[in-house]
Amino acid sequence: MAKVAFLGLGVMGGPMARHLAAKGHDVTVYNRTKAKADEWVGAHGGKAAATPREAAEGQEIVFACVGNDDDLRQVTTGPDGAFSAMGKGTVFVDHTTASAEVARELAAAAEQAGFGFIDAPVSGGQAGAENGVLTVMCGGDAETFARVEPVIGSYARACRLLGPVGAGQLAKMMNQICIAGLVQGLSEAVHFGKRAGLDIEAVLDVISKGAAGSWQMENRGKTMNEGKFEFGFAVDWMRKDLSIVLAEARRNKARLPVTALVDQFYADVQSLGGGRWDTSSLLARLEK
Structure with missing residues (x-):
């Protein structure tokens, strides 16, 4: 079992920290809104810290899952940031969806201070975090990764x-x-099927078993058809992620015409008041 800190107790970080505590790790948490950290400790045990620095003090691994590059800098190298308290040989694991540029920047700062850094964004959404079945994509050196992989497995x-x-x-x-x-693609298919007068749920049940099948179809097709979007991964968050994608594409000269177009479609959803709707709400702009 490890002594760990978790910075950021949002819809992803809160459940991830809970799984760490459930597996028997000694967990200290920090959240910008202190009441949320106190509530988490009340429900799951461990300790709450007033600052990222305080949370990181004496820990073997410090995890973070915050909003964006600026939030990440704030909790790492900002005033009272975690990096100022991390000892030699410890590891910082960043689960934030952020830029590759900030990952390299923070890794360089960590190396200079004598501790490890792993960038480890996740996929699987809130449900994946709640159920402890996230997919974690990591960057870093093999030795550092080997030390944190079993703990991430929580x-x-x-x-x-x-x-x-x-x-x-x-x-x-x-x-x-x-x-x-x-x-x-799924939004257009559902929109087309509705206009054609088909039983959408029945069609999706059939075609999900073939080459058109996907996680999105299995998990979002039915709710899209019912016009339910008040859950899941928010459009605002997706636009943040796509802005990172498109900025990186400008740097590496990748051509992403469909991604750029869908990003603008999500802007349309935001203009409909759907910034907090699930990403499957692309259907709403076709049916407005």
């Missing part, structure tokens, strides 16, 4: 090292590119 069904620091974030970008295209 809430992951798949965890793989994909290359040096930044590779995890780049893999997550590929994941979001795939999702954007799949959800738009």
Whole structure:
């Protein structure tokens, strides 16, 4: 069992930290809203810290799952950041979906201070976090990864090292590119089927067993057809992720015409008031 800290107790971080505690790890938590950290401790045990620095003090591994690059810098190298308290030989594991650039920046700072850094964005959504079955895409060196992999296994069904620091974030970008295209395709199919007068649920049940099948179809097809979008991975978050993807594509000269188009479709959903709707709400802009 390890002494660990978890920074960020949102819809993903809260359940991930819970699984760590359930597996017997000694967990200290930090959240920007202190009441949420106190509530988490009341439900799951462990300790709450007032700052990231305080949370990181004396820990073997410090995990983070926050909003974006700026939030990540705030909890690591900002005033009272975790990096100032991390000892030599410890490891920082970042589960935030952020840029590969910030991963490399923070890894360099960690190396200079004598501790390890793994960028480890996740896929699987809130349900995956709640059920402890996330997919974790990692970047870093093999020795550091080997030390944290068993602990990450507390809430992951798949965890793989994909290359040096930044590779995890780049893999997550590929994941979001795939999702954007799949959800738009599924939205158009459901929209088309409705206009054609088909029994959408019956059709999806059949075609999900063939080459058109996907996680999105299995998990979102029925709720899309019912016009239910008040759950899941929010459009605002997806646009944040796609902005990271498109910025990286500008750097590496990748051509992403469909991703850029779907990003604008999500902007349309935001203009409909759907910023907090699930990403499957692309259907709503076709039916407005």
